[in-house]
Amino acid sequence: MNGPSSNDWVLPAHPKLLKGKTLAVIVLDGWGEQVPDQYNAIHVASTPTMDSLKEGAPEHWRLIRAHGPAVGLPSEDDMGNSEVGHNALGAGRIFAQGAKLVDHALETGKIFEGAGFKYIQECFSDGTLHLIGLLSDGGVHSRYDQLQALMRGSAAHGAKRIRVHALTDGRDVLDGSSFHFMEQLEKDLEELRKQGVDALLASGGGRMYVTMDRYENDWNVVKRGWDAQVLGEAPNKFKSGLEALKHLKAANPKFNDQYCPPFVIIDDSGKAVGPILDGDAVVTFNFRADRMIMLAKALEYEDFDKFDRVRVPKINYAGMLQYDGELKLPSRYLVNPPEIDRTSGEYLVKNGVRTYACSETVKFGHVTFFWNGNRSGLFDENLECYYEIPSDQGITFNEQPLMKALEIGEKARDAILSGKYDQVRVNLPNGDMVGHTGDIKATIIACEAADKAVKMILDAIDQVGGIYLVTADHGNAEDMVKRNPKTAQPLLDKNGNIQILTSHTCWPVPIAIGGPGLSPGVRFRADLPDGGLANVAATMMNLLGFEAPADYEPSLIEVVES
Numbered sequence: 001m002n003g004p005s006s007n008d009w010v011l012p013a014h015p016k017l018l019k020g021k022t023l024a025v026i027v028l029d030g031w032g033e034q035v036p037d038q039y040n041a042i043h044v045a046s047t048p049t050m051d052s053l054k055e056g057a058p059e060h061w062r063l064i065r066a067h068g069p070a071v072g073l074p075s076e077d078d079m080g081n082s083e084v085g086h087n088a089l090g091a092g093r094i095f096a097q098g099a100k101l102v103d104h105a106l107e108t109g110k111i112f113e114g115a116g117f118k119y120i121q122e123c124f125s126d127g128t129l130h131l132i133g134l135l136s137d138g139g140v141h142s143r144y145d146q147l148q149a150l151m152r153g154s155a156a157h158g159a160k161r162i163r164v165h166a167l168t169d170g171r172d173v174l175d176g177s178s179f180h181f182m183e184q185l186e187k188d189l190e191e192l193r194k195q196g197v198d199a200l201l202a203s204g205g206g207r208m209y210v211t212m213d214r215y216e217n218d219w220n221v222v223k224r225g226w227d228a229q230v231l232g233e234a235p236n237k238f239k240s241g242l243e244a245l246k247h248l249k250a251a252n253p254k255f256n257d258q259y260c261p262p263f264v265i266i267d268d269s270g271k272a273v274g275p276i277l278d279g280d281a282v283v284t285f286n287f288r289a290d291r292m293i294m295l296a297k298a299l300e301y302e303d304f305d306k307f308d309r310v311r312v313p314k315i316n317y318a319g320m321l322q323y324d325g326e327l328k329l330p331s332r333y334l335v336n337p338p339e340i341d342r343t344s345g346e347y348l349v350k351n352g353v354r355t356y357a358c359s360e361t362v363k364f365g366h367v368t369f370f371w372n373g374n375r376s377g378l379f380d381e382n383l384e385c386y387y388e389i390p391s392d393q394g395i396t397f398n399e400q401p402l403m404k405a406l407e408i409g410e411k412a413r414d415a416i417l418s419g420k421y422d423q424v425r426v427n428l429p430n431g432d433m434v435g436h437t438g439d440i441k442a443t444i445i446a447c448e449a450a451d452k453a454v455k456m457i458l459d460a461i462d463q464v465g466g467i468y469l470v471t472a473d474h475g476n477a478e479d480m481v482k483r484n485p486k487t488a489q490p491l492l493d494k495n496g497n498i499q500i501l502t503s504h505t506c507w508p509v510p511i512a513i514g515g516p517g518l519s520p521g522v523r524f525r526a527d528l529p530d531g532g533l534a535n536v537a538a539t540m541m542n543l544l545g546f547e548a549p550a551d552y553e554p555s556l557i558e559v560v561e562s
């Protein structure tokens, strides 16, 4: 759909709700609602502010859906994530997301007929096809069945030599599952070899230490991947992926999938089996954008000064999707990304709403880029300010669970008190980023820090007579163990230890509204029990005194005579 003509951007005034109240929009990253037991870090944490909001139920506090089809994912079994969550929050409508679009392109075979694949195919006669991405079935950044289909389809369409550069997960799936995925990958590669394709694993490393950094937090992460994938150099050299994982784990009691050190696979003569060379094709097979953009820049940009690439091979490179529509990065891709247009951010700015958005680096793109439909930059520099607080680098966040929550709270407070903004939007990363480490104690501290930051912002809203909307993008910290789906009891591993859940969840998330500026008659509607994140944009527009566009998912609020 094309954008409306300039007149169509005008949002009608809400018949009952006035403009002019400062609205704070707080997104608690990874903050869902689940049974209140000892493995629910949010429940165990002391969170007086979030608890007090709950007392407003059902009129001012409720739960909304943040997973599966409600955020454009293929099935009810798909947990939510930041990309789809913030896309839905900002866009006010549900778009089929990358996971679903790639499924469709593979099922119909259309992926192999597109211009992106044809471009890759140009290298098949003389070069190697390199596939780089996350080895996982988490469905957040990638899915293993899609990699399988891509390998098989590429072979069927003429690829003679395939090299896989695998990033181990342990963040969207259980820690330790890299062994299972590696075993499966090695079997699948062997199957291809039986069919006459020279198919091998070429390199590997853990996603958080190798390649998958985001928002330019730490280019060393991408460099480590570049050295292994492109140059064929890494401190660790092995004959197979499984051997690599076994050795690296045995050598380090703290080994985990997310932070596995980089390794390359070598042949009998000690030579790396799959560096990326001139004339090769490269596909980054993750569908999700944030953690592929930095590598895409390194692979595609001629001018590049983030690290010394040493050798820049002349390759035909395509992303599974285009990761950044504004930067047109990468310029070639296999599947068209969702076209997320007419986001609430764009509407509001075109209706004069002054916006301040803030988070720390690791989530900064979430409240800006994802929120605006995977679009970089400001809509209007006169009306908007996006403020990034640098994240700590090179640590796992259980070492520093407070992260920058209080700094984000302070920035938001100052923006609210300045009177310069109508909307102040933040993402508080703690529950999610620390939840992903699987460290329950640290996650409890993280949740307490996020709660304090919420309080700072709500206090500022109190002072200026404004309104707040507090919600989350998906669950994480509320469930830190893998459970038996029938009994909800924690599952044990073969050694009798509780299986820690580092991933997101499928639980709903809270949404709360309030503040002195909220008209007394405003309450959550009772007729939208299945409401989800996509209903939030219209709700925000109403709170700012506007009607939402007709095709937005309906607002969660109504105004009754009080």
Ligand SMILES: O=C(O)[C@H](O)COP(=O)(O)O
Binding pocket: 029, 030, 080, 081, 082, 083, 140, 141, 171, 172, 291, 432, 436
């Ligand atoms: O990229 C990550 O850190 C995880 O895979 C998903 O977390 P997010 O969706 O909250 O960013």
Ligand SMILES: [Mn+2]
Binding pocket: 029, 030, 081, 082, 083, 085, 432, 473, 474
């Ligand atoms: Mn998130």
Ligand SMILES: [Mn+2]
Binding pocket: 030, 082, 432, 433, 436, 476, 504
């Ligand atoms: Mn997360």
